Amino acid sequence: MPNKYKINQIQIGNNTFQTIIATTSEGKLLHIPIDELNSDFQQFLKDVVDNGLTCVEGADVETEISYVDARKLEYPPLEEQLDQIYHSGIEAWRTDITKIKDKYPKSQVGVSSISPLPEWLIDLTSS
Amino acid sequence: MSLRVTKPEFNIREKLNELDRPIGVQGNNILQSNTTAESFSKIQAGRRNLLINGNMSIAQRGTSTTGITGDTFGACDRWEADLSSAGTWTMEQVGDAPYNTGFTHCTSLTCTASHGMGGGGKISLRQKIEACNIKGLMGGTPNAKPLTVSFWVKSNEPGKYYVGFFRQRTGTSSSCIGISYTIEQSEVWEFKTITFPPDTMNGYNTTENSTGIEIHFFLAADQSTYGAEQYGHWSTEANHMAKGQTNLAAATNNYWRITGVQMEIGNENTEFDDRSHIEELTLCMRYYEGIIMGTGTALFRTWTNTAGSPTNVSNAQYDYKVEKRATPTWSLEGNATWYPSGTSGMSAYPSTSTCLFQRNDTTHQFLADGAGDLCGSFNAEL
Numbered sequence: 001m002p003n004k005y006k007i008n009q010i011q012i013g014n015n016t017f018q019t020i021i022a023t024t025s026e027g028k029l030l031h032i033p034i035d036e037l038n039s040d041f042q043q044f045l046k047d048v049v050d051n052g053l054t055c056v057e058g059a060d061v062e063t064e065i066s067y068v069d070a071r072k073l074e075y076p077p078l079e080e081q082l083d084q085i086y087h088s089g090i091e092a093w094r095t096d097i098t099k100i101k102d103k104y105p106k107s108q109v110g111v112s113s114i115s116p117l118p119e120w121l122i123d124l125t126s127s
Numbered sequence: 128m129s130l131r132v133t134k135p136e137f138n139i140r141e142k143l144n145e146l147d148r149p150i151g152v153q154g155n156n157i158l159q160s161n162t163t164a165e166s167f168s169k170i171q172a173g174r175r176n177l178l179i180n181g182n183m184s185i186a187q188r189g190t191s192t193t194g195i196t197g198d199t200f201g202a203c204d205r206w207e208a209d210l211s212s213a214g215t216w217t218m219e220q221v222g223d224a225p226y227n228t229g230f231t232h233c234t235s236l237t238c239t240a241s242h243g244m245g246g247g248g249k250i251s252l253r254q255k256i257e258a259c260n261i262k263g264l265m266g267g268t269p270n271a272k273p274l275t276v277s278f279w280v281k282s283n284e285p286g287k288y289y290v291g292f293f294r295q296r297t298g299t300s301s302s303c304i305g306i307s308y309t310i311e312q313s314e315v316w317e318f319k320t321i322t323f324p325p326d327t328m329n330g331y332n333t334t335e336n337s338t339g340i341e342i343h344f345f346l347a348a349d350q351s352t353y354g355a356e357q358y359g360h361w362s363t364e365a366n367h368m369a370k371g372q373t374n375l376a377a378a379t380n381n382y383w384r385i386t387g388v389q390m391e392i393g394n395e396n397t398e399f400d401d402r403s404h405i406e407e408l409t410l411c412m413r414y415y416e417g418i419i420m421g422t423g424t425a426l427f428r429t430w431t432n433t434a435g436s437p438t439n440v441s442n443a444q445y446d447y448k449v450e451k452r453a454t455p456t457w458s459l460e461g462n463a464t465w466y467p468s469g470t471s472g473m474s475a476y477p478s479t480s481t482c483l484f485q486r487n488d489t490t491h492q493f494l495a496d497g498a499g500d501l502c503g504s505f506n507a508e509l
Contacts, residue, residue: 008474010485017476030458031475037337037453039508072439 001025002047002055007118009059018059018118020044045124053125058115067108074100171393176400177261178254178342179205179410181278181388183232186220187408187417189501193217193239200508203234204411205254207508212248213347214376215240224386225279225316229401233281233386236346242376247352249369250376251291251343252385255509257452258295258332258339263392266294266302266340271325276342277396278388281316284381285309286373289345290321293365295338296330302361305345305353305368318387320396326361336452338509342390343368346375346383412449417460418503426494426502427484429473441491443473443484447505451479455505459494463502466495477505 003022008031010017022030022044032040047055065073075081075097085093150158153169160166167173185204192201194215199208201218208218217237224230234252242248265271276290291305304326308319332339348354348369355366375381387399402410420426427443447455457475459465465472473484473492482505486492496502 010474010476010487019474019476028458030456032456033454033477035454038456040456
């Protein structure tokens with residue numbers, strides 16, 4: 001029985017890296033790099049050519065982040081917040097923070113969806 | 128006037144005795160050398176074995192794999208069962224070796240479900256050698272050199288067996304050759320040596336870190352696919368690889384064992400090229416590095432990115448002990464798990480020298496393994 005594959009994607013600095021996660025018939029997870037000299041990647045290419053794209057699933061992408069992460073990204077650094085309290089008082093600080101909290105209500109949860117397969121993979125089956 | 132001449136004493140009896148001192152055929156060969164290079168070549172000094180783990184002493188993945196029906200690295204490092212339509216097999220590292228030779232382990236293949244060997248099937252034990260490591264062979268040039276393979280072998284099924292080679296050539300078919308040997312007695316270790324002629328067929332693999340040549344020890348081969356008339360020389364036709372090969376897959380419990388495998392340049396075999404354990408292990412790790420953990424220990428210290436991009440992700444890093452041949456595949460092994468349990472674990476982003484583990488949140492993790500054994504692996508086999 002051929003392996004099941006999933007594209008895995010992560011952002012490191014300005015670069016997006018992809019790897020392939022294979023689930024073998026024994027249930028083992030293999031993290032396979034996209035490297036033509038890697039024998040597991042060679043097997044992945046062979047399985048896609050032999051069995052089609054149905055054995056591969058696209059990468060999970062977070063289309064909307066949770067309110068926790070969204071607020072974290074927008075809050076000013078702690079030093080700036082303390083500075084604001086010192087100079088403008090706690091009410092001014094509370095007003096600014098409330099704006100962020102209202103912008104991202106607690107009802108906002110992270111949403112993941114599956115992205116389309118990469119072009120190079122689709123080209124593999126059409127060539 | 129008289130002239131006195133002196134000369135060193137000459138003992139004719141001593142000189143006659145020297146003529147009786149045996150020099151031997153090899154001594155004569157060396158004496159006839161015209162250059163230092165020729166003498167060196169005749170002595171066959173230096174690193175000789177092109178194979179890794181020929182004494183079957185390293186088994187990072189574990190000592191046994193059962194239920195093998197396809198290509199599998201099942202026990203000893205670098206040695207792979209090359210298997211298609213040939214029944215079911217168990218591959219093991221076994222503490223059995225020829226007596227008084229210094230060897231302690233062998234690779235054993237045992238048939239657990241028989242096969243009549245139709246449908247183009249075959250089973251062999253193979254090792255692939257990187258192109259960068261066989262340059263001395265000069266394969267594909269007019270100066271190509273012969274190869275000699277020596278090994279100890281044992282089976283319950285005496286008969287004709289084959290050793291074969293496939294040499295990769297960029298842009299064209301591999302050149303290949305198969306030469307037979309005979310196992311004379313059942314269940315007795317026998318020493319075999321086979322010399323293969325030089326492979327002058329044009330071309331070689333120009334990708335230095337991919338396969339240059341692979342050696343196969345056949346255990347069974349479909350005769351309609353591999354049983355054509357024997358050539359005994361290199362060609363592009365694999366159908367003459369194993370004419371008359373014994374079918375070891377014919378019955379369950381048939382076994383075949385091998386150790387002390389040496390593949391060297393030249394027409395003659397030499398004594399086994401013993402390397403230290405750590406040297407052999409290091410050579411193996413270019414292709415597969417197992418991570419062993421002691422009972423109750425943890426591996427990897429994660430940290431959270433608070434600066435740069437992206438922030439708020441957990442990271443861990445593992446630097447390999449040996450640079451890898453190619454970017455390796457990461458896998459958890461045995462009963463190892465990421466802790467805290469119930470989380471999805473970390474994704475691996477390896478290069479040939481290091482591996483970054485990362486997950487897209489601030490959950491700090493480590494790797495736990497209660498059994499004190501192999502818990503993860505980086506695989507860059509050919």
